[in-house]
Amino acid sequence: MQCNVCEVRCEIDKHSMGRCGTYVSTGNTVIQYPDMGYLGALPVSIEAVPLLHFYPSGKFLQVFSTGCNFQCPGCMARMPASSRPSVQQASLRPSKIVEKALQQECLGVISAINDPVANYYLFRDLAVQAQEKSLLVGCSTNCYFTSETLEEFGQLVNFVNVGIKGYSDRSYRNCGVNSSAPVFRNISRLFDMGVHVETSVVYSKGNEDDVIKVAEAVSEISSNIPLHVMRFLPFGYAPIELEPSVGDAEKICSGLRRYLDFIYLFNSPGTELLNTYCPECGSLLIEREFHRPFGSRLVKPWVSHTCSCGGSIPVQGKASTESFNETGFMDSYSISQDFSMVHAVLTCLGVRDDYKLMDVWGEDKLMDVWSKVSDSKTLTQIHNMIRQPYSYLEFIRFIAEIANMPEKGEELVSFIHKRLKIVQNLSAGKSSYNVYYCMGSPLFALNAGRMENNLVTFSGGVSINKQLQKEGKLGVNVSPSFINKHNPGVIFVSGFLSRPLDEFYALCQKYGIHADAVTQHRVYEIPPSWDFGSPRWILGLLYIADKLHPGKLGVDLRKEADDFYLQFYGMRFKEARPNRSFHRPSSGIWPHTQTLYNDLKIEIPKQGSTKNFGNEIIQPFNILPASKIKLKG
Known part of the structure; x- marks a missing residue:
């Protein structure tokens, strides 16, 4: 059976769950993996998604699950995106999510972290039940839906943030799909259907022209659609040389105002380009500050959407008079960061190939760790343990115990403890600074x-x-x-x-x-x-x-x-070639796996090309992930 949720159109049978790893075939139709539910549901401010022109400061319940139809290099949410469904997920069904949203007085629900494309039938059930209770529904998505699915999807959502990988087809091939065309087609259709649309694009060194073309393409739909420029943060295999400075990002954002009225810059602490300025006179209308990567928060409530010059800002929905601020680790980015920190410890314990993490360590054990660190009580416990040097040692022991690797854990603890004593003895004299x-x-x-x-x-x-x-x-x-x-x-x-x-x-x-x-x-x-x-x-x-x-x-x-x-x-x-990953010390290939790639011919699926890399280090931005590569000879 062919899955028609997204343009990848995977063949699903008894041997395959498709690219997302979350769909199965009944023989007559494709359905969601049985008993699949959501991994977590946490209240967030709408600016954390981010959406900046929709119910400002509104409190929404954000949900996430597993799976993704894209395979983007440097993905911050790779662990949930790459994981497969488990019976442990069944506890958070759509009815439970809706009940929780109402109990916590949320305006609506948002699907994020992993893409709702991978959980479409689950998301559809959630959206229908949420709408029945007058809750708003939205998501953050790559929007690679087929046209037929999009028509239904557009009736289910009130708002979306579409993450655009770039204008060129090459930028999408780097994520394992063929073309950017479906994304711009779908943005235009959602806008015409009355869905509130905001867009995001990643800016890395060398893709300036692509970012400009994205802004041009979005402006042809409407110059009022906000564009969030995400300054590229190199994770995974991505080299740090691809990261533009905050100053470089601010310059390109200034240029993009020729095409769109509302350009915002993220991943850039201290920038003034998170603020909203009147497109008519340039006056500062609302001030925001960096809250975390991909997120912001209002410095004060956004009460009026009209400038003194008479210009009006297109904002949908009533703004909250008080901002909702997430505490501790109780939000989507923090959960992704939390798993990255768990992954960082696992790496030091010997799980070193992040692309093969689930193959090396085992899916069941990974899901076991996941289930044990994803509840709010444990997240708060972790949040407290990682704040102080000595309590961090307990964090290592905690992860090592769950992973059943206590000896490796003590080896790491011993190394750190010895250095802590050196610094502690030195600091007894205090510093004058x-x-x-x-x-x-x-x-x-x-x-x-x-x-x-x-x-x-x-x-x-x-x-x-x-x-x-x-x-x-x-x-x-x-x-x-x-x-x-x-x-x-x-x-x-x-x-x-x-x-x-x-x-x-x-x-x-x-x-x-x-x-x-x-x-x-x-x-x-x-x-x-x-x-x-x-x-x-x-x-x-x-x-x-x-x-x-x-x-x-x-x-x-x-x-x-x-x-x-x-x-x-x-x-x-x-x-080591450092990047921003917590778990990887280098943006290159691990030394113990490097020899696997020496003198091999590598065939790229759907591209039919081979390249002899000799002793070069593979640049993963030009190939699919290792799990999709066929080795010849």
């Missing part, structure tokens, strides 16, 4: 209770971030006067989302920041994932301690990095 920890922009301060600031205090530094009363998901905007008043002698820029130091110093000059750390050039960019999200934070701690106690640490940082990478990743530090 006030320390400021920011992310991306000098005006975006990391929250006081985050691991990064706790690494500073553990090293003997005085964290000025601890003076902040306001909290956000990752951090909050601060004024130049806050920084100047506390005069940090050292500034650290987060290893998760950073900005080139030349841009950073230029912004300090622009904002009038003249703290000692700036004037004396003691601003340091932490290596990616060396301060949060991965056990590599122990190397970040050593790096921080060395800067706060110059010449006193007594250890060779390069040797420490080599020892860690060799023991837990099977490679030397100098062999």
Whole structure:
């Protein structure tokens, strides 16, 4: 039987569940995997999806499941997207979701993280039941539906955020499908059907022309459709060289205003391009701040959608007078991040090939870990464990116990514990420096209770971030006067989302920041994932301690990095090509799998081409994932 949910049109039979891995054949028709339900349902602000022109600050119940019809390199949600359904998912059926949404006084339900294309029949049941209770229904989707499915889908949803991979067919082939045409066709049709549509596109170095063409194509449908530019964050195999700086992203966004009235920039802490400006006169109408990757939050409620010049902003629905802010790890991005941090520990325990994670470790065990870390109580427990150096050791033991790898867990704990003692002895003398920890922009301060600031205090530094009363998901905007008043002698820029130091110093000059750390050039960019999200934070701690106690640490940082990478990743530090992944130390292929690719001819399905890679490292942006590659000879 052919599945007609999306344009991939997989053949489903007793031997195949299709690309999504969530559909089965009855012999006469294709249905959802029996007893499939949702993995989680958590309240979020609508800006977290993100949607910025639909019921501003509204509280929605976000749901997610497993499976995806795309195979995008660098996907942040690869674990839920690649996993297969399990009977453990049956607990959250559509009726339960609707009941929960009503109990928590949500305006509606949103499907996100994995694509509803993979759970279409489940999503359809949810949408019908939600509409019966007057709940709004929407989703974040790649919108690769067939025309026949889209006609039904358009009747089920009130709003969508369509993630556009690019304008060219090549950008879609990189995700394992053939063409971009169905996506633009479907956006146009949904808009004509009266669905509220917002769009997103990823901007990476080298695809500037593609992003511009996306804006042009969307403008031909309507110049009022918001376009969210997602500054590319290299995860998985993606090299960090593909990541544009925040400054580069801001420049391209400014140019896109020629085509569309509302351009927003995400993944860029401190940017002013999350704000809404009047397209008529350019006045600032509503201010937002970075809340996390892919998300934002309103600084104050958006009450009026009309500018003083008379221009009106197309916003659908009534704005909430109070913003709903998710707490702890109770939201979609945080769940994806949470699983990434679990994956980071598993990697250090020996599960090193993320593309073959389920083959190496076993689907059942993966789902077992998933089920045990996806409930709200456990997520809160994890959130607390990863905030302090010593409690992080309990996080490692927790994951190692679930994975039945306690000896490997203790090996990692022992390595970290030994280095903690070194820093603890050093910090007994305290540091003379006030320390400021920011992310991306000098005006975006990391929250006081985050691991990064706790690494500073553990090293003997005085964290000025601890003076902040306001909290956000990752951090909050601060004024130049806050920084100047506390005069940090050292500034650290987060290893998760950073900005080139030349841009950073230029912004300090622009904002009038003249703290000692700036004037004396003691601003340091932490290596990616060396301060949060991965056990590599122990190397970040050593790096921080060395800067706060110059010449006193007594250890060779390069040797420490080599020892860690060799023991837990099977490679030397100098062999690593860092990116933003928590679980991967390198954007290249693991050394222990590299020989598999040497001197092989590789056939790309549906493209019929072969290439002898010799001893080159494969660039996965030009091929399908390893599971779809046929090796010849």
